[in-house]
Amino acid sequence: MTTQTFPSVRANARPPVPRRAAPARGLAANFGTAILVLVAAACAPVPDDDQGPPGAVAVTNATIIDGLGGAPITDGVVIAAGDRIVAVGPAAEVTVPDGATIVDAAGGAVMPGLADMHVHMVGGWDGVSTEMLGYRRYLNALLHAGVTTVFDAGNVLPFIQQIQAEIEAGRLPGPRVYMAGPLVDGPVPIWPPSGLKVARIRVGDRLKSYRAA
Structure with a gap:
């Protein structure tokens, strides 16, 4: 014993x-x-x-x-x-x-684990593998604060999906993760990298429409 x-x-x-x-x-x-x-x-x-x-x-x-x-x-x-x-x-x-x-x-x-129903575990824009070590510390801090469930209210979808998959597979200690989906921005993006990606898509769409005309 x-x-x-x-x-x-x-x-x-x-x-x-x-x-x-x-x-x-x-x-x-x-x-x-x-x-x-x-x-x-x-x-x-x-x-x-x-x-x-x-x-x-x-x-x-x-x-x-x-x-x-x-x-x-x-x-x-x-x-x-x-x-x-x-x-x-x-x-x-x-x-x-x-x-x-x-x-x-x-x-x-x-006591039952606490649930934080509004978090943004924002990661990198050019791949998430380099972020995982930092988020190990963040997720570990959540567990030690008694938080066993979180709801991500908007994030870079591939990033939060990888975090969720790593936790569910038992490779990354962390709370149970639920997510709202990708971030929805305004006409003037507050997330410049995502705004740049959207702008590139819009330019491509406009070029296609001009060529079609």
Whole structure:
């Protein structure tokens, strides 16, 4: 059994009330929904063969905020197996499986991941491979701030699609990415490189129309 301490977690204080242990309803959708569990899993060592299910994590001594409007669960436990959260509740009502990696939350908060619904992860115009190292730091900062979902409200489409594909393939740590699509500019573009590309297309179209006439 491996024990870790994760001190840098926070909670919004509310008067605690007793809660019964249950399969994680609001939290159950995905392993990445709980901030502390997400980071703990990334930091946890690979279990030995005799430690039980690979990747099993038990977050103990936690203040659990489930996002459903109720009061926090004090001295709570979150159990994750594989990529699923399988149990959430008070320590007295949740059994920690044998061989699990134990993460001591030290009274800090475990809560659903935050969603930032307006970001612009703007990349380069002449290819995106050189941008990836910089965006590793940016995406890592989002995760450490507790953001597990983002909505890109307009971007260079090939760039954000590559970011999304790298994250979904597990090659790039980052939040789940949704996107609105390409940027829509005005008659005087605020994005000069894109304006230049549009101008070239318009010149070509006008030349074609003149030749056709």
